[in-house]
Amino acid sequence: MTADSRITAEQPWYDLFSRGARDWIRHNEKVRAALKHSLPQIVSDGDVLTKSGDHSVFVPVKFLEHARFRLTDPSSEQGVGQGQGEPGDVLRQGQQPGDGDGEGAGGEGEGEVRFVMEVTIDDIMDWLWDELKLPDLKPRPNATVNDDDYVREGYDKHGPRARLDRRRTMKEAIKRRAVQEDAPAFTNDDLRFRQLKRRHSPALNAVVVCALDVSASMAEQQRKLAKTFFFFATHGLRRQYSKVELVFVAHTVNAWEFSESEFFEVTASGGTAASSAFNLSLDILKSRFDPARYNCYFFYASDGDNFSEDRASAQQALAELAQLSNYIGYLEVLPASFGSGETEMSRLMTQARGGVASIGISKVARDEDIWHALRHFFMQEAQRAEA
Amino acid sequence: MENNLSHYVPRIEELARKLGLDYYPVDFEMVPNNFMMEIAVYGLPVRMPHWSFGVRYIHQLVRQTMGHSRIFEVMFPGNPCHAYLVNANSIAENVLVTAHVIGHADFSKNNQLFERFHKMGGGRIVEQSAERAHRIEAAMEQHGKQRVEAVLDAALALEPHIDLDQDLHRPRYATHSAAPTFDPTTTFVRRFQELTGPNAAAESDDAVHRLPIPPHPEKDLLWFIAQYGPELDPWERDIFLAVREEAFYFYPVFACQIMNEGWASYWHARLLREAEFLPQDLYLDAIKAHSDVVRPIAAEQQTALSINPYHLGFMMWEKIIARDGLEAARAIMREEDDFGFIRNYLDRALAEELGLFVFDAQEDGEIKITSKSIHAVREAILAPKFNFGAPRIAVAELRNDGTLVLDHDFHTDSRGLDTSRARKVLDYIHTIWRRPVVLRTVDGRGAACEIATE
Numbered sequence: 123m124t125a126d127s128r129i130t131a132e133q134p135w136y137d138l139f140s141r142g143a144r145d146w147i148r149h150n151e152k153v154r155a156a157l158k159h160s161l162p163q164i165v166s167d168g169d170v171l172t173k174s175g176d177h178s179v180f181v182p183v184k185f186l187e188h189a190r191f192r193l194t195d196p197s198s199e200q201g202v203g204q205g206q207g208e209p210g211d212v213l214r215q216g217q218q219p220g221d222g223d224g225e226g227a228g229g230e231g232e233g234e235v236r237f238v239m240e241v242t243i244d245d246i247m248d249w250l251w252d253e254l255k256l257p258d259l260k261p262r263p264n265a266t267v268n269d270d271d272y273v274r275e276g277y278d279k280h281g282p283r284a285r286l287d288r289r290r291t292m293k294e295a296i297k298r299r300a301v302q303e304d305a306p307a308f309t310n311d312d313l314r315f316r317q318l319k320r321r322h323s324p325a326l327n328a329v330v331v332c333a334l335d336v337s338a339s340m341a342e343q344q345r346k347l348a349k350t351f352f353f354f355a356t357h358g359l360r361r362q363y364s365k366v367e368l369v370f371v372a373h374t375v376n377a378w379e380f381s382e383s384e385f386f387e388v389t390a391s392g393g394t395a396a397s398s399a400f401n402l403s404l405d406i407l408k409s410r411f412d413p414a415r416y417n418c419y420f421f422y423a424s425d426g427d428n429f430s431e432d433r434a435s436a437q438q439a440l441a442e443l444a445q446l447s448n449y450i451g452y453l454e455v456l457p458a459s460f461g462s463g464e465t466e467m468s469r470l471m472t473q474a475r476g477g478v479a480s481i482g483i484s485k486v487a488r489d490e491d492i493w494h495a496l497r498h499f500f501m502q503e504a505q506r507a508e509a
Numbered sequence: 510m511e512n513n514l515s516h517y518v519p520r521i522e523e524l525a526r527k528l529g530l531d532y533y534p535v536d537f538e539m540v541p542n543n544f545m546m547e548i549a550v551y552g553l554p555v556r557m558p559h560w561s562f563g564v565r566y567i568h569q570l571v572r573q574t575m576g577h578s579r580i581f582e583v584m585f586p587g588n589p590c591h592a593y594l595v596n597a598n599s600i601a602e603n604v605l606v607t608a609h610v611i612g613h614a615d616f617s618k619n620n621q622l623f624e625r626f627h628k629m630g631g632g633r634i635v636e637q638s639a640e641r642a643h644r645i646e647a648a649m650e651q652h653g654k655q656r657v658e659a660v661l662d663a664a665l666a667l668e669p670h671i672d673l674d675q676d677l678h679r680p681r682y683a684t685h686s687a688a689p690t691f692d693p694t695t696t697f698v699r700r701f702q703e704l705t706g707p708n709a710a711a712e713s714d715d716a717v718h719r720l721p722i723p724p725h726p727e728k729d730l731l732w733f734i735a736q737y738g739p740e741l742d743p744w745e746r747d748i749f750l751a752v753r754e755e756a757f758y759f760y761p762v763f764a765c766q767i768m769n770e771g772w773a774s775y776w777h778a779r780l781l782r783e784a785e786f787l788p789q790d791l792y793l794d795a796i797k798a799h800s801d802v803v804r805p806i807a808a809e810q811q812t813a814l815s816i817n818p819y820h821l822g823f824m825m826w827e828k829i830i831a832r833d834g835l836e837a838a839r840a841i842m843r844e845e846d847d848f849g850f851i852r853n854y855l856d857r858a859l860a861e862e863l864g865l866f867v868f869d870a871q872e873d874g875e876i877k878i879t880s881k882s883i884h885a886v887r888e889a890i891l892a893p894k895f896n897f898g899a900p901r902i903a904v905a906e907l908r909n910d911g912t913l914v915l916d917h918d919f920h921t922d923s924r925g926l927d928t929s930r931a932r933k934v935l936d937y938i939h940t941i942w943r944r945p946v947v948l949r950t951v952d953g954r955g956a957a958c959e960i961a962t963e
Binding site: 126128130140141142143144145146147148149150152184185186187188189190191192193195196197198199200201202203204205206207208209210211212213214215216237369 | 514518522534535536537538539543547548550551555556558559560562563564566567569570589662665666667668669670690805806808811812813814815816817822863864865866867868869870871872873874875876877878879880881886889890892899900902922924925926927928930931933934937952953962
C-alpha cells in the first residue's frame with residue numbers, strides 16, 4: 123500500500139503575488155516601446171492638437187504575438203463539431219467581403235482582441251526628442267522679447283500691509299518673547315514684509331500659426347500628413363514655451379481663420395493664392411500678438427501650387443512675415459507619386475530665405491518623412507537661435 | 510468546508526482502490542481562484558516568467574470574468590501527484606473534482622506514454638519547474654532582463670519542436686563513424702555469404718571518418734541549439750534545456766487529452782454513483798456539476814463547432830466498458846494514446862449517436878458541414894494533434910561558417926509555412942545562435958522559398 127493522499131490548505135503568498143500580472147505588465151512595457159514606431163498613426167485622428175499639457179491619447183493596440191512556426195492559413199479551415207445537421211448544411215452564412223471588416227468582425231480569434239492603452243502626450247514627445255535627438259529651443263535672443271517680472275526676494279521691516287508675512291512676523295515675535303520678560307505680544311519691530319524685485323525674463327510665450335492650403339488639389343492623405351506635422355511641431359514648441367497659442371488659417375484664393383476641429387474638416391474648391399493666408403496671418407499676429415512678447419512660428423503646408431499672378435504679393439507678405447517670426451516652416455506635402463522639379467511655392471520660399479529670414483523647407487510624401495521634416499526644422503531653428 | 514472534504518476523500522480513495530484504481534498518492538491543495546487561473550495559464554504552478562504568458566493571462570481573465578470558462582482542477586502527475594482545487598468551490602464540486610483527480614492519477618500511473626515520460630522526467634514536475642523558474646529569475650538578476658527574455662523568446666517559440674522518439678537525456682552525436690564491426694561468425698554474415706550472385710559486399714569505406722553535424726535530420730531543435738549553438742553561454746543553454754524538459758512533460762498530457770479526461774470523467778461519475786456514504790443532496794449537486802462538465806453543446810444551441818474532450822472521452826469509455834468490461838478497458842487505457850484510441854475505438858455508431866460532423870469554415874465566414882463519414886471525423890479530430898501540433902521542421906545542416914539550416918517537411922504537412930511568423934521565429938533564434946539562420950520551405954503558392962535572417 124502506498125502512502126496516503128494529503129489535503130493541505132493554501133500557501134499564504136498565493137494572494138499576494140500574481141505572476142500573470144507581472145508578465146502582463148512586462149507585455150505592456152513592450153507594447154509601449156513598440157508604439158514609438160507608430161507615432162504618426164496615433165495622432166493622425168482625433169482633435170489632439172489644442173488639448174494641452176497633461177492630457178493623454180488612448181491608442182488602440184493589438185496584443186503582441188509571440189511567434190511560432192505555423193503553417194500558412196488554408197483557404198478554408200476544417201474542424202469537428204457536434205450536433206444536428208447533415209452534410210451540405212450551412213451553419214453560418216458567409217459575409218460579403220468588406221462588410222463587418224471593422225468592429226463587427228472583432229473578437230473571433232485570440233489574435234483579434236485589442237485593448238486600449240493610455241499614452242500621455244508628454245511621453246510621446248519625450249520619446250520623439252530622444253529618438254530624433256532634437257535640441258531644446260532657445261527663445262528669440264536679440265529682439266525685445268523681454269518680460270518684466272516681479273519676483274519675491276528677501277524681507278524688510280517696512281513695507282505695505284498687503285505684503286506682510288505673517289508667519290515670519292510670528293516667528294520674530296516668539297523669538298523676542300523668549301528672551302524678554304513681561305513681553306508684549308507684538309511690536310513694530312517684529313513685522314516682516316516681503317520684498318519684491320524687478321527682474322528681466324525672456325518671453326516664454328509663443329504663437330504658432332498653422333496655415334494650410336485647402337484648395338482642391340490637397341487630398342485627404344496630404345492633409346493628414348500636414349496635420350501630423352502640425353501636431354508634433356506645436357507640441358515640440360510646447361516643451362519649450364510656457365504658453366503656446368495656436369492660430370489656424372486655411373486658404374484657397376481667400377483665407378479664413380478656424381478653430382482646430384473645423385480646421386481639419388474644411389474642404390474648399392478653387393485655386394490657390396497663398397498671399398491671402400500670409401496676409402491674414404500678418405493681420406492676426408499684428409493685432410492679437412505683440413511681437414515684443416511673443417515668439418512667432420509660422421508653419422505652412424501646401425502641395426506647392428500657387429497662382430503665378432499671386433507671386434508678387436505672396437513674396438511681399440512672406441518677407442514681412444519673416445521679419446515678424448522666429449521661424450517659418452514650409453512643408454510641401456506631395457502625393458505618393460510626385461514628379462521632381464521645383465514647385466511655385468518652394469521657389470518663393472527659397473527666394474525669401476535668401477534674405478534675413480530663417481525658413482525651413484521640407485518635402486513630405488509618407489508618414490516616415492515627417493520625422494525628417496521635424497528634425498530638419500528643429501535642428502535648423504536651434505542652430506539659428508544659437509548663432 | 511475543508512474538514513468536510515477531508516472527511517470524504519479517504520472514503521472515496523478506499524472505494525477507488527476497491528474498484529481497481531492504482532495510483533501514486535495525491536497531494537491536494539486548496540488554492541484561491543486567481544492562483545488556479547495562473548496555473549492553467551502557465552501550465553504549471555510556478556513557471557518561468559515570460560511576457561507571452563501575460564497575454565494568455567489576460568485572455569483567460571477576460572473569459573473568466575465573462576463567465577465563459579471555469580477551472581475546477583488542475584492535476585500534475587508524478588509521485589506524488591499534485592492536484593489543485595479551488596477553495597471557493599462548493600463541497601459537492603470539490604468532492605467531484607477529487608474523484609476526477611483520482612481518475613487522472615490512475616491513468617497517469619498506468620498509461621505507457623505517461624509512464625515513459627514519467628521515468629525520463631523523474632516525476633517531480635511541480636518542484637522541478639519551480640526550481641527552473643528560480644534559476645531563470647536569478648539569471649535575470651545576473652545578466653539582465655533583456656538578455657534572458659531574448660533567450661526565452663527563442664526557446665519558448667520552439668517549445669513543441671522536440672524529438673519524441675528520443676530520450677529526454679541523450680548524448681551528443683558521435684563525432685566519428687564507428688569502425689564497422691565485421692564478425693565472420695555471426696549468422697547474418699554466414700547467410701550473406703551463402704547468397705547467390707556477385708559475392709562481394711557493397712564497396713564500403715572501412716575507414717573511420719568524421720560525421721557531419723547533424724548526422725541525420727534533427728527534429729529536436731531545442732536540444733540541437735543547446736548542444737551545438739556556436740556561441741551559447743552555459744546559462745543560455747540551461748534555459749533551452751529547461752524549456753525542453755517542460756515540453757517533454759507536456760507531451761503525454763497533450764497526446765492523451767481525450768482518453769485522459771474521458772477516463773477521469775468516467776471515474777468521477779462512477780465513484781460518486783457508488784459512494785453510498787455521500788448524503789443525497791451532496792450527490793445531486795455533484796452530479797449536476799458533472800453534467801455541466803461533460804456537456805457537449807451549450808444549452809441554448811443546436812450545434813457546437815468544437816468537441817468537448819470530456820464528453821467525447823466519457824462517452825467512449827462508457828461504451829467500451831459496457832461492451833468489453835473493465836479489464837479490457839484498462840488494457841486500452843494502458844496501451845493507447847489519442848491517436849490509437851480515436852482510430853480504433855471511435856466507431857460509426859457512436860459518432861452517429863453523438864452527431865459528430867466535419868465542417869469547413871471559409872475565409873468569408875461561411876461554415877458548412879462537409880462530411881459525417883467516420884474516417885473523416887476521426888482524422889479531423891486528430892489533425893491538430895500530430896507532431897505536438899507543430900509543423901515538421903528539422904535541422905538539415907550546420908555549415909562551416911556556423912549557418913544553421915532548417916528544413917520544413919512541407920510534403921508531410923501538405924503546405925508551407927506562414928512566412929512572416931517564420932521570419933520572426935528565425936529572428937528569435939538568430940539572437941541566440943548569433944550566426945545566420947536559414948529555413949527552407951514553400952510559400953503560399955507552393956513555390957520553394959528560403960527564409961533567412963539579415
